[in-house]
Amino acid sequence: MDILIGGVSARGLAESAVQSGLRHRIVTVDYFGDFDLGLLCTYRSIKRDLNLPYDPGYLIQASAGLTFDALMYVANLENYPSVVEVMAGGKQILGNSPTVLGLVRDPVTFFECLTNAGISAPKIIIDSEPLDLDFNIRWLRKPLRSGGGHGIAIHLPGDRLETGFFLQEYLDGLPYGAVFAADGRDACLLGISEQLIGRTEFGADDFRYCGSILGPMGTGQAEWGDLVDRIRQVVRAITREFHLVGVNGID
Known part of the structure; x- marks a missing residue:
């Protein structure tokens, strides 16, 4: 072949x-x-x-x-x-078919999957002109097509939500990435790493990705075990919902 x-x-x-x-x-x-x-x-x-x-x-x-x-x-x-x-x-x-990619890359479909599986997820807004936006919540403006943190910014009052972007609730926490293998029905978690985001010493700023460190970093053993369990729950849920196959990643 x-x-x-x-x-x-x-x-x-x-x-x-x-x-x-x-x-x-x-x-x-x-x-x-x-x-x-x-x-x-x-x-x-x-x-x-x-x-x-x-x-x-x-x-x-x-x-x-x-x-x-x-x-x-x-x-x-x-x-x-x-x-x-x-x-x-x-x-x-x-790997995943174009149809599967279209579904899993859609923020509404993706976050609905997490919610239906009982997994906590940030709020999102897709409307280009969101009415009565609650600025008691911190919002991120994210491209629908993105990678490495490119184009992500804090959304402030008066900012426009342009076509091709959506809003996602900004939650404090440590950024992690996970790699898993899937067969369309279940998933095996292969590894988790802490992501280095916006580190000026590596020439990055804002939300730009600039490297990874194999976990656990910045967490105790009990917290790490809980994190692994929660990520395993996420990757299994999205694998079952979207029938993911091959090696996949999630941040």
Whole structure:
């Protein structure tokens, strides 16, 4: 089987696949087109081959002519189900389908799933012109398509909620990310890490992601055990609701 790996940077997954001894031919399409990626497999690059800035749609153009039997995708294609669908061209997708991506990336659907499962979740507002917004609550303005904290800001009185953004209640706490494997029915929690957010010593600000530290950090053993149980509850609930498959992440 020939497997196409696509996304902003395909190098990490491609290198893992090749070094694992996987008996499949790997081809990749990404933005960077790292030189050493070309030592591992056939590759195409938006930057090297098309001389264009990154845009998910250009991955379709860059992959034209590549032969493959199945598609695997990495960040940030989870934000672009239609690009995944076109790139796959009716071939097997090794991961969540475009339909699943559309559902799980919808804030209303996602947070309704948590609420229905009895899991506490922040309030959200989708309306472009929310009426009587309660500013006793601190609000975050977040892009519907985002990654790494890009575009997230505190929403203040008088600020506009532009198309493509939503509001989410800002809750104090430690930022964590979790990775889990899913089979469409249940999930296995693989790891949890504390996220470094807005650390100026690493060149970041506001809500920008700048690294991770394997947990538990900043919590006692009892708190850590409770956190693991709660995250396990979340990943199992969303796996059952959205039929997630493969390796997934949640922040």
